[in-house]
Amino acid sequence: MADTSGLRPSVPLMGVEEEYFLFDPRTREVVPYGDEVAAKAAEELGDLVSRELGRYQVETKTPPCGTFGELHGELRRLRTVVAAAAESLGARAAAVGTVPFGAPVPMPVTDDPRCAKQLRDYRGLVDEHVICAAHVHxxxxxxxxxxxxSNHLRPWLPHLIALSANSPFFCGRDTGYASWRHTMWQRWPVSGPPPYFSSYDAYEQLLTALTDSGTLPDRRTLFWDIRPSSRYPTVEVRAADVPVTAEESALLALLVRALTVTALRAVERGDPGPELSAELLRAACWRAARDGLRAERMDPRTGRLSAADGLVPSLLRHIGPALEETGDRETVVALLRRLAACGTGADRQRAVHARRGSLLDVVDALVTCSPAVGLRRPGARRNGTGPARPARGDR
Structure with a gap:
């Protein structure tokens, strides 16, 4: 159970699920060690680590957390244990949305009845489902x-996609996208931005029809970028690539929590959320996945374009009161400023590649960065008041 001492009563808990790829340190291609790495990491993490649909991956999930420091610490711990487990088996773990190098298709599927059913139902989509995401609860x-x-969060999906973009390369080529993972995911049924729902009953009616028709194998397999969790009393936002560092994942969670708090306050006032054009919203998400932070952004409400440098200010204006309420404003503002300056994971991958034109260098950089502390917490002193120093093996 999360320690909520000192947490304001109105501040909801949050948690993050992350997926990581496993690489061969010699070839830099992905390796199907998911079963073995998950089992090894579970010796320390228990059910906080698990297998994924594909055997190239493992997944972790944090406990519910109340603060940036608590969540950041949990993410670092999970990443460090998974990295050590991978190394003990001759592999390396990295947080990246797609496989930069090699030929990972068809993806080997985990030996599990639920995974086997997905393979039967979705066929070639599963073969090419070589992607890693971060889910915020x-x-x-x-x-x-x-x-x-969810209705209130829909307009902000393009912002989250742009800020978390970390998948420009796939199978040895630059796709031209900042988040190729998000683009690949759109081929699946019931994927992308969710519909607008007038009530939970309307949501249930559609979900029942999708399940009864065989479009979804079960109620847990719902692919929208936002959904009520099937297992927890949470709203789950699934639009983001897995970020390069634990700190960026914690930042993503703070943003989603602030958006959720803002939405809850609107719901309490009787506001059911804006009914956006599904076509404009999907187009805005596509544009964010293509361009990341470095190009004009599209307003899903109107379809109009505006300068890229307005993305962060518009988000902060919207969630500012919620950040004050949660006590996260200083942290979020400073980390967003740093992210805007150094670029997303996609920007940094391309910068590494530009030095020598080597995707092997890109994989090496991702492996080095993924378990790391990343940026120092804004305002934290170096005398131990900020996040703990990296443990041995935290690279």
């Missing part, structure tokens, strides 16, 4: 609130 009062909160 934020506690909400109930599923009725979760559905209405």
């Amino acid at each position: 934020v506690a909400v009062p109930d599923r009725d609130h979760a559905v209405l909160v």
